[in-house]
Amino acid sequence: MTGTLAPRVVVVSRRSELDELLVRHGTRAAADHFLRQRGRDLDEVAARHEALEAALTAVDAAVPADWRRGRVDREDLPRFLFGPEDLVVAVGQDGLVANLAKYLDGQPVIGVDPEPGRGLGVLIRFRADSVGAALRAAAAETAAVRRLTMVSARLDDGQELAGLNEVYAGHSGHQSARYRLVAADGRGERQSSSGVLVGTGTGATGWTASIAAERHRGEALPDPEERSLSWFVREAWPSPATGTDLTAGRLQAGERLRLVCESERLVVFADGVESDHLTVTWGQQITIGLADRRLRLVVPG
Template identity: 70%
Template sequence: MSTLTPRVVVVSRRSELDELLARHGTRGAAAYFLKQRGRDLDEVTARHEALQAALTEVGAAVPADWRRGHVERADLPRFLFAPEDVVVAVGQDGLVANVAKYVDGQPVIGVDPEPGRNAGVLVRHRAAAVAGLLTAPAAQERTMVVARLDDGQELYGLNEIFVGHPSHQSARYVLSVPGGDRERQSSSGLIVGTGTGATGWCASIAGSRAVAPPAPAPADQALCWFVREAWPSPATGVRLVAGVLGAGERIELTGESERLVVFADGLESDALELTWGQRVEVGVAARRLRLV
């Protein structure tokens, strides 16, 4: 039986120009809309063309006998990645984080279509380098975080997982940490982050506190966690507001609000929901991102 040739799956998201044209219909209308906001269509068009040029160059780098696929970010929850896939994410760093939730061991190559504009932490390559990376992708593993509901649903994240009220107002719950300590809380949510995400949302929270747990490195089997704006009251406490989770450790939250949400890496449209009394555990995932 013959072995399947590898498949290169290119992941991208619609450019701002594409979104403007979908909303306004014509370039003239899009230009007028931008002008009212002190922006210029030429800059948006240049960014669109840079993305298209990178996608074209990546497509040309795929060996002729390999299979090809393409998926937009919005369709990732419905796309089935195969074990032999090599994934090429062309866009900003956040696109790699979005992809990480849906792959399981496939190498991911991050391509920056606009060097100098993006931070380039996860999209570390230019399109011209892809040809040399496809055949021998040397990947580094990065720790991921997983949330598991008591009904078996799971959600993975590369940067962080948020648990809280969908509108970020006060959420009521009982928090349990490793060692058995528990506390009833009212807060604007729980954030559990990886070393990759420690420079983002977690860093902004840690920077506002006099004492914060040390941030793990991207490959460390550890997570940092923070409770946002815990409210002290006769019924709710503020003792358990930050900490570190090691491999095999879990932090557990039992909902005491009618509706709480769990989402990863800022993608609120792909969220799990908790009702009153449901439990969610968050910890280090067995799955790891293989980032080239």
């Protein structure tokens, strides 16, 4: 890594379920009572909290003493400024890496699984005890890196939102969204639906995969590094004024899907984080396609 400053390692995590329960209920006894009413046990929640804390401690110990350090909670990501030479370590589940991706611009990300074997581990590829070697390799620019495709939605007023898994455009109250859809080949159709989903190859293991399976679509969804997107219209409603012919397709490099809002208000959000959204009003246009940036995910080499 070039530059005169020592590398800065920024550790990203989110509050554990135990932390959130204590914020809501005040004491462990009250949290335990709340969980028992729902057939759950505080011991399980506490064990997961301890696993996360142990992983964070191990990551902190793995950072060389003369390197700079930073720490940020997932909720504070919109207000955190990443530097161009930061090394980012995400300690948590796959979704944490997806939430993080849109705030980065080329910084390498090392995903650490605090509970190996519990989740899919698609994006969190390291155990806490192997972070030291991964950090040194990333700093030396010798680490194995996958450049994961991202998707971008842009409004005609210049606002933009990027996602690692997918972007969704629809009604904020999950009512019918009305818009005019224009496909990459220029074909257009007025639609009323539950929204439009545009996903990457990384997202092809999640939401877009479930939609494709429901429709028994045989074609392969894109790979995570492939410069291609898949899109689906959810529950398009046929009527004299709205059609259902254009409900799925692919977007290649340079191609865009356009939506012209014909509802009072639509929202666009990425990777399931509805609280961080763009608002679209009547007549505004949304353009969705491949993002210029990619996520640089460090993987075991």
